[in-house]
Amino acid sequence: MSSQFKTVTIAGGTGTLGYHIVEAFLNDGSYNVKVLRRKPKTENEKAKLLASKGAEIIYADYDQKDELVEVLKGTDVVISVLSYKNTNLYESQVPLLVAAKEASVKRFIPSEFGSEFKVGVHPTPDNKIKFEEELINSGLEYTIIFNGLFQEYLSFIGFDAKNKKATFYADGNKKLHTTSLSDVGKYTVETLKMPEARNAVIKVAGATLSLNEYLQKFEEVSGSKWEVVVDEEVKHRYKNKVEPIPSPEENFKATLVQNEQYKDLDNDKFSFTPRPVTEVIEKIVKQDA
Ligand SMILES: NC(=O)c1ccc[n+]([C@@H]2O[C@H](COP(=O)([O-])OP(=O)(O)OC[C@H]3O[C@@H](n4cnc5c(N)ncnc54)[C@H](OP(=O)(O)O)[C@@H]3O)[C@@H](O)[C@H]2O)c1
Known part of the structure; x- marks a missing residue:
């Protein structure tokens, strides 16, 4: 299976799951892999390690739309692995989606990577669902990945x-x-090569x-x-x-x-x-x- 995409940008690639997704893309070997971090630039051991394995580390201020658009230019796929801790995943991801659209990104994978919830069960999944609805309506291609608990x-x-x-x-x-972090990384990479994953919800365990x-x-x-x-x-x-x-x-x-x-x-x-x-x-x- 080959992919129509060349450059992937992983927002939150220094995180618990993000690191494994970046690693899986680097192991695949067929992509330019960028890790998008928040400004201001800070020392980060995982970022250093990923850079040493071939990832390009890029930075942007999420509150500066033009800056985000600029760093996303040339990216085919944005994978958001932004944190769910102390943040609202609707609010933190919207700037990324707006900029991705403006930068002509082709596909967006949102920071889901959990279980399928009904609306109203808990604020954390509620914010994810609200963002996913916005993503589906955005016109960008999407893949939503459910993997259960890590x-x-x-x-x-x-x-x-x-x-x-x-x-x-x-x-x-x-x-x-349940799914291991390394397998979530591998599943994410393979969705880019699967026609069935275009504009789809993918459920694995x-x-x-x-x-x-x-x-x-x-x-x-x-x-x-x-x-x-x-x-x-x-x-x-x-x-x-x-x-x-x-x-x-x-x-x-x-x-x-x-x-x-x-x-x-x-x-x-x-x-x-x-x-x-x-x-x-x-x-x-x-x-x-
Ligand atoms: N299924 C499960 O069992 C399970 C468990 C945990 C998480 N998850 C899901 O996996 C996804 C990623 O979670 P995680 O625990 O891997 O994330 P994380 O490690 O907490 O954070 C990921 C990265 O997001 C960036 N970040 C942190 N706060 C941010 C903010 N306010 N705005 C923008 N970027 C921010 C940081 O990168 P920089 O500092 O480099 O910018 C951080 O390294 C979420 O959707 C979460 O719900 C699922």
Whole structure:
């Protein structure tokens, strides 16, 4: 499969996921790869590493439209991997979309890379959905990628390897799609070569297991039985301010775990098999235990 695109600019390429997407494009070897960073220029180890592997690091002030347009000229595809933390992904991405259009960028991949949510469930996905609607109406080609939870974030949603304790924010039989960061990078690269990904939503998963099945893998890898706490009432307590009142972060975790999982995966349209989830679990256990 070959791509009609030559130059890709990855906004937020220094981030948790962005780094892996940049790396996947560099490994592919058929693109000019640019990493768009915010001004003012700051030292950044990941940016240095990516530059040493062949990426061009470019900078712009997102509040200066002309500057953004100028740096995006010559780019075929913008991939936004901007942060969801302490920022509104609608507001942070709109300047990028406006400038991409003006710079005649051909395709835009938004900072989604999560799970499919209905409107009104939580402000973070709501802002993503609002931006995606604007992107779809913009006339630019788009690909929206759903990959479920990052496998590297299994600890975030309750698998505590240090204390050998799992907190389930749903029944243990609840299934969850998860994908490793490196595979999300590979999926993203391949969408540019797939005709089906033009103006489409692409849904993939490296693994689809129940909370109990993920736990079993953690127990196997760590060689011990874990304590399990089931807490399905977090969202109710958060909404109704019932003691103990959960933190916004805990409410977000419960939202992620309890969300209905998407169906009709596109995995079979891709040329590779995702990594076994055990590889990431082994890494988490080694790191955290
Ligand atoms: N599925 C999952 O489990 C999961 C987990 C985490 C994240 N995600 C999703 O993945 C995407 C990327 O998240 P991430 O955690 O990888 O991001 P991140 O590491 O927090 O940030 C990515 C980059 O965005 C830039 N940035 C930070 N704040 C910004 C702002 N206010 N405006 C513009 N740029 C800003 C920074 O780059 P510079 O400083 O170089 O400009 C940063 O390195 C998001 O859509 C997020 O929701 C999914």
